[in-house]
Amino acid sequence: MSRVLVIGGSRGIGNNVIKEQLANGDECVNISRNSSGISDNLLQEFNLDVTKDDLPDVDNIRSIVYCPGSIILKPFGQITEDDYKNDFEINVLGAVRCIKKYINEIKTHENASIVLFSTVAVNQGMPFHSSVSVSKAGVEGLSKTLAAEFAPKVRVNCVAPTLTKTDLASRILRNERIEENIANKHPLKRICEAQDISSMVTFLISEKSKNITGQILRVDAGMSTLKI
Numbered sequence: 001m002s003r004v005l006v007i008g009g010s011r012g013i014g015n016n017v018i019k020e021q022l023a024n025g026d027e028c029v030n031i032s033r034n035s036s037g038i039s040d041n042l043l044q045e046f047n048l049d050v051t052k053d054d055l056p057d058v059d060n061i062r063s064i065v066y067c068p069g070s071i072i073l074k075p076f077g078q079i080t081e082d083d084y085k086n087d088f089e090i091n092v093l094g095a096v097r098c099i100k101k102y103i104n105e106i107k108t109h110e111n112a113s114i115v116l117f118s119t120v121a122v123n124q125g126m127p128f129h130s131s132v133s134v135s136k137a138g139v140e141g142l143s144k145t146l147a148a149e150f151a152p153k154v155r156v157n158c159v160a161p162t163l164t165k166t167d168l169a170s171r172i173l174r175n176e177r178i179e180e181n182i183a184n185k186h187p188l189k190r191i192c193e194a195q196d197i198s199s200m201v202t203f204l205i206s207e208k209s210k211n212i213t214g215q216i217l218r219v220d221a222g223m224s225t226l227k228i
Helices: 012-023 081-106 130-150 176-183 194-204
Strands: 003-007 027-032 043-047 061-066 112-117 154-159
Touching (some): 012 027, 012 194, 081 112
Parallel strands (some): 061 112, 112 154
């Protein structure tokens, strides 16, 4: 049985992706700085920082899901060059390192796929998002380029969520009033849950999406395309 490699599965969306794969009886490998907290014979874990540490040799991988991200929201005048560099290292260079390490392995499998993550802020300009938008725009460009380069062996897609209820977003969604205000800015009047996004990932690495590649899937409650 081939396995799904999740980078950053210790919490949030990545953690949900692992749980969904295990529930389907699929084997998973998690590489993240912290443990996923999941105990299952079908799960193998490596605790390390993919932007700094040597990546482990892992075999029988058919899909890569790269989940690490960042949310640095500051006025442009307050964002430092180091903020831009850190965001780019986490979101772009970390993904590049992982793909380079494992691409030859996943190419040997049927329905090989890679899923990366962007943000609604790339498609829809938002104040205070310059650093994360720059790096995530790079992720979208990388996704399309690699989809073309790796076809027909490997499918590459990118999920671009709106703000999602995860630990990473907890500083923003810090009370019910703020949650309600942010939800009301979306046409569907709701904030995404981690499972909303992980379900899209599960679809994208499954046979059901075998003809989907090079796409930016905007799971954003209509924010990027609708005005009501």
